[in-house]
Amino acid sequence: MAKPATPFVLTPSDHATLQDWTQQESLAKRLGPRARILLTLADGFTPKEVCDQLHISPPVVFKWRKRFLEAGLEGLNDRPRSGQPRKLSSQKVKEILTLTTQRVPREATHWSVRLMAKYAAVTAWQVRQAWAASDFKPHHCKTLKISNDPHFADKLVDVVGLYLKPPDNAIVLSINEHTPVQPRDRTQSKLPFPANVYTAFDTLTCQAIGQLTQRRRTQALLAFFQHIDSAVSPELNLHVILDNSSAHKTPAIKQWLEQHSRFKLYVAPTSASWLNAVEDWLAQLERRAQYQGVFSSVAELKASIRQLLEVDNVLSAKPSHWIQTPEPLFSSVHKAVGDRQ
Template sequence: MPSPKPVPLELSDEERRVLTGWTRRRMTAQALALRSRIVLECAKDRSNSEIAEILGVSRETVRKWRARFVRDRLEGLTDEPRPGAPRTITDEQVERVITATLEQKPPRNDTHWSTRSMAAATDMSQSAISRIWRAFGLKPHLVQTWKLSTDPQFIEKVRDIVGLYLDPPTNALVLCVDEKSQMQALDRTAPILPIMPTTPARMTHDYVRHGTTSLFAALDLDSGSVIAEHHRRHRHQEFLRFLKTIDKAVPAELDLHLVCDNYGTHKTPEVQKWLLRHPRFQLHFTPTSGSWLNLVERWFAELTRRKLRRSAHRSVVELERDVRVWINEWNKDPKPFVWTKTADEILETLAAYCLRINDSGH
């Protein structure tokens, strides 16, 4: 049985211009460009089979868009609304939720909005509130903490330490020094259950304390290796012993630049006298509340994440031994932490925070 004769199709000059433009524009959706080519070929009085062969599509596709164009003209080439329930939340409702979340205080003197309280305030469902918050990246239940340094020499200290990181002096070693104090030997009240398919490792939330120790560590900025030792107390005497350990571990021909925080044990008269007798040591102090400038804190984070957080120890001796083994393994293949921010970039970021604080209205 012969195929039915295709519906005749004629184009006005304006329609031909628009269709040709859609096929040539780089930003046009490929589906719309293909439909435009089909219609232009149909206007050449070609059969559906010929057009399908030329454009590499099925005859049914050609027939569909020929009929759609004859019926609705240019508007017929765009996608029709998909089936499903009509949208029930208006743009005004979305704006109201966003505005209330950002600018209004929640009821009952709560500190933050919840999906339940926002749903009650806007007469919407909790699921709708949740979808709107996800779409706009709003998380009222979360809060981040921050602290600004009040050190009067903050700018000078930032430039000094960042300068050491980005342009370390020649014939010298830059060491980031600090103490991880009050490391607890914790034992879980039940054995840790290992990981299994579909089930993570599990441990009890309660534990038994078996004492504390302090880890003194010096991170080599260049190599990433660590000089470390444990002490049960955290006084200037222990800090002096650690300085002597560093002095023995580093070749005598190298100067030593130590980045330290402002803890009192680093500045006692006994420490100052020892430093005068060992002039190759030079201490660079981070600003008050500026421990983030000391790269050894980044190494402490690795130690906590990879060893301490999920370990169990029944004594301080066991904890110290376990940490020493981990440090020895680290030093076999150390990974340096590379500082990338300049002092100017840091100060500009902090200036932006201060500007937001001044403009917050609080």
């Protein structure tokens, strides 16, 4: 006659812990199944019935029951594997950090995990650990180009002033040209006739007016000003922020502006495109309309950009408010200058 199985009993504390493990998704692949085995045994089921209910083999049931009886809840954790894991010496960590900060790889403009692992003769995992410990992210660019514009301060105050307190009965538009936008079929290296995208970004509503053109810069900018003039209510004045290009200084543009007095231009400082609010929108344009797109013609590319403009204005544009005063921006620039010196 077979000896009756010894009842499997859990203390209330262990039962509560095991029950909690079965409900935690992060533990589902490791401790969760082991906890279910013990909880089912504690409910009075035999090992064979546990196997049938949980669809596991008898050795698995006996293994985790034995481990629990020997070491309690700690026995359910994985035991250390044989062999000692590779460790990074302080000298090797120093070598990785020195390479990261003082050298550039021959194969690229910056370090990647695989390149550093190759140069330092370590594993990719060890490179990640060394970089994470020092908060190094070589693929992230944290540089700031310092403007040498002699009128930087005045221009900064003017532009930020428009953002902080837009004039009454007026619209503040941030304008820039994204050029050239190249249609590309991934089976071909290049297609002819790149298109330029002019965008006027309403800094208050975050809606955009766009126009695609293949004309020369002065002609294209003049045509875009005319497009804005017809698209915006004639009752509103237009305060326009431009980058520091020469297109708006041509005689044709100057003459047109004299005839349309509601346009008032503000030029962003040299090497300070970060101050022009439309730049972020143009970056989104590149990510959302071009990076994954396949365009066999300029017409297809233009249709994609026009669709993005229409959809973005309806679904994504939300009113925004600039809150940064000029003083902290001056401090950041002065600090950057001091760090370089």
